[in-house]
Amino acid sequence: DGGITQSPKYLFRKEGQNVTLSCEQNLNHDAMYWYRQDPGQGLRLIYYSQIVNDFQKGDIAEGYSVSREKKESFPLTVTSAQKNPTAFYLCASRWRSSHNEQFFGPGTRLTVL
Amino acid sequence: AQKVTQAQTEISVVEKEDVTLDCVYETRDTTYYLFWYKQPPSGELVFLIRRNSFDEQNEISGRYSWNFQKSTSSFNFTITASQVVDSAVYFCALSDTSGYSTLTFGKGTMLLVSP
Numbered sequence: 001d002g003g004i005t006q007s008p009k010y011l012f013r014k015e016g017q018n019v020t021l022s023c024e025q026n027l028n029h030d031a032m033y034w035y036r037q038d039p040g041q042g043l044r045l046i047y048y049s050q051i052v053n054d055f056q057k058g059d060i061a062e063g064y065s066v067s068r069e070k071k072e073s074f075p076l077t078v079t080s081a082q083k084n085p086t087a088f089y090l091c092a093s094r095w096r097s098s099h100n101e102q103f104f105g106p107g108t109r110l111t112v113l
Numbered sequence: 114a115q116k117v118t119q120a121q122t123e124i125s126v127v128e129k130e131d132v133t134l135d136c137v138y139e140t141r142d143t144t145y146y147l148f149w150y151k152q153p154p155s156g157e158l159v160f161l162i163r164r165n166s167f168d169e170q171n172e173i174s175g176r177y178s179w180n181f182q183k184s185t186s187s188f189n190f191t192i193t194a195s196q197v198v199d200s201a202v203y204f205c206a207l208s209d210t211s212g213y214s215t216l217t218f219g220k221g222t223m224l225l226v227s228p
Binding site: 031033035040041042043044045048050056058088090092094100101102103104105106107109 | 117119122148150155156157158159160163204213214215216218219220221
C-alpha cells in the first residue's frame with residue numbers, strides 16, 4: 001500500500017534530550033513537509049523540502065533540524081533548544097509538478113516530561 | 114503574508130441537520146489554491162477538496178458542497194444531513210504560488226454531530 005508512515009505514534013522523552021521523528025513515504029513524491037499542531041491551533045510549518053539534499057525553514061524552525069538524504073525519507077529532530085516541544089507532529093508530501101494537495105501521515109504525539 | 118480565518122471554533126449539531134463551516138482568507142496573490150481537510154480523532158488529515166482561484170464554480174460531492182466567493186474572499190463548506198461520522202476538526206488552508214506550495218492553515222473548526 002502506498003502512503004506515508006510516521007513512527008512511533010506516541011513518543012516520550014525527558015527534557016533536554018534530542019529526539020528524532022521518522023517520516024517515510026512510498027508515493028514517489030518530491031516534496032515533503034513537517035507541521036506542528038498544538039491543541040486548538042492550526043498546523044504550523046516547521047521545515048519543508050522540494051528535492052533531496054535541499055530543505056527550507058518554515059515559520060517555526062527554531063529548535064528543529066531536518067535532513068533529506070533520500071527522496072523517501074524526511075526525519076525531523078527536535079533538539080533541546082526547542083522551548084516547548086510537546087505537540088502533535090504531522091508529516092506530509094506531494095508531487096512537485098503542480099499545486100497538488102499534500103498527503104498526510106498519521107502523526108507522532110511527542111510528550112516531553 | 115497569507116492568512117486563513119476560521120471564526121467558528123466549535124459547532125454542535127444534531128444528526129441530519131445541515132451545517133456550514135466558514136473560511137475567510139487573505140492573500141496578495143492573484144493565483145492561489147484553497148483546500149479543505151478533515152481531521153478525525155485518529156489525527157491524520159484527510160484531503161477533501163482543492164480549488165484554484167480561477168474557478169469560482171461551486172462544487173458538490175455527495176453530502177458535501179463548497180461555495181467559493183472571490184469577492185468576499187471566502188471558501189465555505191457545507192455538510193448536508195450531517196452524520197455522527199462527520200464529527201471531526203475541519204481545516205481550511207491556502208497555498209502560495211511558489212514552487213514549494215506551502216500551506217497556511219486556519220485554526221480549524223471542531224464539528225460535533227450528536228445522534
